[in-house]
Amino acid sequence: MTATELTTDPTAAPAADARALGLAHYAARAVLEHVLARHGMTFQQQIALRAAVTAQVPQTPDDLVAQVRGSLKADPADIHAAVDELLSKQLLVAEGAYLRSTDAGRELLTAVGAETAPISDRIWGAICAEDLAAAGRVLARVRERADAELAALTA
Numbered sequence: 001m002t003a004t005e006l007t008t009d010p011t012a013a014p015a016a017d018a019r020a021l022g023l024a025h026y027a028a029r030a031v032l033e034h035v036l037a038r039h040g041m042t043f044q045q046q047i048a049l050r051a052a053v054t055a056q057v058p059q060t061p062d063d064l065v066a067q068v069r070g071s072l073k074a075d076p077a078d079i080h081a082a083v084d085e086l087l088s089k090q091l092l093v094a095e096g097a098y099l100r101s102t103d104a105g106r107e108l109l110t111a112v113g114a115e116t117a118p119i120s121d122r123i124w125g126a127i128c129a130e131d132l133a134a135a136g137r138v139l140a141r142v143r144e145r146a147d148a149e150l151a152a153l154t155a
Contacts, residue, residue: 035115044082049091049105058098
């Protein structure tokens with residue numbers, strides 16, 4: 001049986017669990033980090049820059065750190081450092097108490113998106129819509145439960 005057959009035969013696939021989720025996450029993240037490294041950017045910087053670019057309202061540095069922390073569950077000091085690096089690279093700029101993305105920051109995200117789009121198509125493209133919808137529901141439930149467990153552990 002080929003690798004393609006293994007990935008498309010649902011009866012041959014192992015049940016999803018934390019290990020499978022983690023392995024999929026780290027494999028996909030490694031692809032993205034490879035592309036980001038060519039642009040001198042880290043994963044955390046990219047997440048923070050994307051959050052700033054897509055924000056509906058201006059954000060303070062603390063707002064941006066809180067948003068990224070909600071996504072990555074990372075140390076706020078590390079996220080502040082990533083935001084500071086984005087400022088020093090002039091991908092973000094401070095305007096008073098708020099941050100905004102620069103043209104260079106938006107262009108960088110566009111370039112990374114253009115590079116990763118064909119890779120994402122190769123990774124996700126052959127997965128049927130029903131499987132993606134089912135996986136989306138499961139992942140949303142796992143995230144919700146994990147967030148609740150983390151909140152209980154840190155309360």
